[in-house]
Amino acid sequence: MDRGGCQMNGGGGGGGFDSSGPDNSGMITLEDLESFSEDQLSDSGNGSLEERDTMEEEEESGRLLQYWQDVARGHQVEVAQEMAEPIQQLTTNNQGHSSREHIQFTLLARKEKCGELLYEKRNYKKGHWACITMREDTYEQSICYGFMKIMRYICQQNSLEDYLGMTLPIVTVVRTDENRSVISHDVTVAYFLPAEHQAQPPQPNDNDITIEIWPATTVYSRPFTGPTNEVTIVHQINAMAEHLDLPGECINDSFIVAGYTNPAHNNRQNEIWFLERC
Template sequence: MDSGGCRLNGGGGGGESQGGGGSNSGMITLEDLESFSEDQLSDSGNGSLEEEGESMEDDDRDRLLHYWQDVARGHQVDVPGDMATPIQQLTSNNQGTHTRESVPYTLITRKEKCGDVIYEKRHYEKANWACITVHEDTYEQSICYGFMKIMRYICEQNASGNYLGMTIPIVTIVRTDETRSVLSQAVTVAYYLSTHHQAQPPQPYDPEIIIEEWPATIVYTRAFTGATNEITIINEIRTMAEMLDSPGICLNDSFIVAGYTNPAHANRQNEIWFLERP
């Protein structure tokens, strides 16, 4: 695994404090689970909860697993049966009192044209992220398999034995050739550890997941909507490069795709991030 490829690289900055904020159509992410309502997840009969509670829980777990398997099949991805429990745990926590924590940042400046935001320049403090680099045939397959491993880590398969909490955005680090026309098969899926776990990140059971401290970084970011796949990502990279006043100050072969909303939404919210050179 290319653990060194996970890190952000950049310098410091300052400005007004702000808070942080998907992927391809049908893609599996944390947000997919939030599309389920209690009615959709529950199909109980008229028996007492004491008698049927365990059966209902098993039924809900099976329904969620089958949903994920159906969605993933369209991307040639297999969701194993042992994902049933993490999927159910994440769904239950998302519907409870847990809230999603945004990755904090400071807004340095914003470029606008005719009232529209062209891009933002932000400063992200150093922070711990859980990263896994996957090398599948397609971007969709890599992000699916990588995210399932991250999910297991979030849902108790870590040294603390606790649910770690949901944060946004979930980001993927993508790499291109020198002409920015082809994406590398190496895709890194990264999860920001919540504030509660930043000081002492629980270690993952999965040896492929690496906890990394990313340095403070300057990011140039532009929002876009819709699906994320090899074609749309390359297009967004090219568009962002044209928008920047000085594209040469950024890394030219590593970029970040940040996803904020349910990929099942017709108007999914994403960002492309360019990283300032250190």
């Protein structure tokens, strides 16, 4: 695995790859866990609610881990036994959307055509991000393994030994050739520190994760739905380039995919971000 910088202005990228990979999203998020907790855990026994509430922690942890492992196999990813505790913590602490903090931004402009949003121009303030750059056999594997490492950091594997809280979106920095046709296997997964931890970011126990200050950044953001794989990302990047028509004003070989909802969902909510040159 290679590590590298993950600031919003991108950085270097590795070599290309065959874009005919599997059509899946690769990242497992807490919506997968919530669907399991709400739909499947409720049917896990015929006892009373009180009896289910007193289910042994080890048994519940095993059920959640098994669910993640089943989901991950579809993405050619293995979920290790050590993920059982962080998975359970995310499930316990995120039984609803109100506990998630959305990254704040200032809207600078909007462009629409015939009622369709083409893009928004936004400014994001300087802030601390936990990030990791992975290089696996496929783009999807890089995202998934990177996210699981970030998840362990969120769930107590940090200097506070405490659950830090979830923020949205989880972003991935993708790097391409100058023609925007080939994506590098080096993928950066990044998590914005919640407001209460911005002044003094907890340090990760995992040396592969770095805490970096990303500078204030202006982005051009366009929403899209569906899976995020090599083919769809290349398509969205080139579609956004046509709408922007701003040659030279944006970085042309580094982009951000922002994910807000379950990537396994047919109507997953995502955004593609173009980064304005400093």
